Every structure is written in structure tokens, then in C-alpha cells.
Amino acid sequence: MNKNIKNALKSKRTILSAALMVAATASVFAQGNGLAGINEATSMVSSYFDPGTKLIYAIGAVVGLIGGVKVYGKFVRREVA
Template structure:
């Protein structure tokens, strides 16, 4: 009976020691934050590049529609231009919000 109590008290003490060894976790949070923020510059540049490619594709499509005399040219131009503006503004706002 005494051996059981001794081993039980030792197990509880070792568990408590292990919990204190974990710390408050702030080092892990700081490391995760620095890892996530290090991806913002390449991601922002990637979004700008995607916006440029979409703008070029949209320009070619609008020119093609305009050259063929399609009456739907204005709507197509507005949608492609809006998509490019959205990508640029979204990247800028996300970058300024998180950094």
C-alpha cells in the first residue's frame, strides 16, 4: 500500500514537472508569426504577377471582341479590369493589415 502511494505521488510530481517544462508557449507563437509574415512579400509579388497576367489576357480578349464588333465589349472590359483591380487592392490591403 505504501509503495502504491509512493509511486502515485512520484507520477503526479513528474507530471507537474513536465507541465512546468512546457512554458507558456510564447516562443512557439513568435516563431509561427515570423514564419507566416516571411511569406507575405513573395505572396504579394505573386498576386501582383497574377494580376498582370490576367490584365494582359483580358486586354487581348477585349481587343479581340472590339475588333470583331461584338456589342458586349464594354461589359467584358469592365469585368477583366475589375478582376485586376480586385487582385491588386486585395494584396495591398492584406499586406497592410497583417504587417
């Protein structure tokens, strides 16, 4: 009885190991054209750079205006920082 359990576990391990090897091999073959993927990702990121830069400038302008209004208000009320 004990031998049967050990043999069953051994065969399950063998089958599991074989399945994992097949899955790993399939994923390696699926990644065949990695350079094209990297180039595509680079172009996608580059396309977001200009709009992102304009967004950051707009946020900076709004923050600058708010800060300027606060400083002007303190200047008019003669408050010391």
C-alpha cells in the same frame, strides 16, 4: 461473480482515469513556452508575405493581359458584349 466484475470495471476505470490525467498533465507541461512558439510562427508567416504579394501581383497581371486581349479582339470584330 457479479461483484468481481464490478470491482474489475471500477479498477479499470480508475486506472484509465489516472492514465488520462497523467497524459493531460504531460501535455500541459509540454506547452510551457507558448509565447516563443507564437513569435516564431509570426516571423515565419511574415517571411512569406512579400513573396506572396509578388505572386498575387503576377497572377493579376496575367489575368489583366488575358482580359485585355479578349476585349481588344471583341473591339476589332465590333462585337457587342
